[in-house]
Amino acid sequence: MIVLKLGGSVITEKDRPETLDGDALERAADAIAAAADAGLEDLVVVHGGGSFGHHNASEHGVSTTEGTRDASAALDIHGAMTTLNRFVLRRLLERDVEAVPVHPLSAAHRDRGGRLELPTGQVDTMLAEGFVPVLHGDVIAHAGAGATVVSGDELVAALARDLEADRIGLCSTVSGVLDADDAVIDRIDDFDAVAPVLGASEATDVTGGMAGKVRALLDLEAEASIFGLEALEAFLDGENPGTTID
Numbered sequence: 001m002i003v004l005k006l007g008g009s010v011i012t013e014k015d016r017p018e019t020l021d022g023d024a025l026e027r028a029a030d031a032i033a034a035a036a037d038a039g040l041e042d043l044v045v046v047h048g049g050g051s052f053g054h055h056n057a058s059e060h061g062v063s064t065t066e067g068t069r070d071a072s073a074a075l076d077i078h079g080a081m082t083t084l085n086r087f088v089l090r091r092l093l094e095r096d097v098e099a100v101p102v103h104p105l106s107a108a109h110r111d112r113g114g115r116l117e118l119p120t121g122q123v124d125t126m127l128a129e130g131f132v133p134v135l136h137g138d139v140i141a142h143a144g145a146g147a148t149v150v151s152g153d154e155l156v157a158a159l160a161r162d163l164e165a166d167r168i169g170l171c172s173t174v175s176g177v178l179d180a181d182d183a184v185i186d187r188i189d190d191f192d193a194v195a196p197v198l199g200a201s202e203a204t205d206v207t208g209g210m211a212g213k214v215r216a217l218l219d220l221e222a223e224a225s226i227f228g229l230e231a232l233e234a235f236l237d238g239e240n241p242g243t244t245i246d
Contacts, residue, residue, distance in 0.1 A: 001163060001165045001166045001167075002043050002166065002167045002168070002169065003156050003159050003165045003167075003222075004043060004044070004123070004169045005022065005152050005156045005168075006046070006048065007047075007048050007050075007152075007170065007171055008050025008053065008054065008137070008152070009030060009093045009234075010024055010028065010172065011024055011047060011050060011088065012050030012051040012056070012177070012185050014051045016051055016180055016194065017051050017231060018055060018062060018083070020084070020087055025028045025087065025088065025091050025143055025228055026091060028091075028171065028232060029091035029092050029202070030043070032068070032132075032236065033092070033095035033096065036096075036232070036236070042127050044132070044133050044163065044165075045088075045134045045154045046134075046136065046137075046155045046156050047085070047134070047135075047137070048136075048151070048152040048153075049137040052080040052081060052083060053063055053080055053084070053137050053138070053149070056080045057149050058075045060073035060076065062074075062077060064114075064150070064154070065114065065145075065148065066148065066226075067142050068148075069146050069148055070146075073147075074105075074139045074147045077149070078103075078105050078138055081136050081138050082136075085101055085136045088134060092132065092134070099131070100126060100132070100133060101133075101136075102123060102134065103217065104135060104138040104140050105139055105140055107119060107122070108142050110142040110143060112143045113211070116140075116154055116158055120159040120162040123163065132195050133142060135152075137150060137151050137152045137155070138150055149223070151168075155218070156168060157216045160220050161221075167222060168215070168217065168220065168222050168224035169224070169227070169232075170225070170227070171227060171228070171232050172242075173229075174227060175228040175230075175231070175241075176226050176241075176243035177194065177226055177245075178225055179198075180196075184242060184244065185243050186244065187244045187246070188214060188244070188246075190218075191218055194214065198211040213226065218245060218246075223244060225242050225244055226243045227241040231233055
């Protein structure tokens, strides 16, 4: 059981509003299709917002904590994300991967304390029926705050817990978590040990950057890997490229 996140910075040109990185998405789809052909069955894909979701969320001042009660703003963000989702689905379906969408806006919510509630029965059933569920960062209803952003990283964490994932993969624009000399850190099991070298993303990001990813992954039981696109096929083949987090 694998939960795989395709970073928004990987599949889009994150510094150019609503611009797809078609070549990168093709490479990611090729790797997923190859794994499916080799017999990989239980795979859930989550993709980030990149220049589609993050740009629109930033324009409207919406984040994981700051909400909106403007339906037009929520629809701008959700619409951008469903557009990106269709690009991802199309590339997978062209390669005979049985990909189907799960839109968090229609499935998830936050309570007044900001806790994410994501029912996963539909995802579990899709897996049992041979589908590859594809979720994405989105806006969701937030009690007392209107609608806020749910990040791909939050979705990965919720899915990994509820579905009892064996492995988690975060495909990033870097080869792993980098130290002060830009060398890949092989393994992380303590946040404080690496906190000084974890900076924020240079591009527009409303969901937390690398530090947030590492914190969330350390809280999970499943072993996780952060790696670059060039290592996606190796990860899906059972290897541990990049940085292992446990």
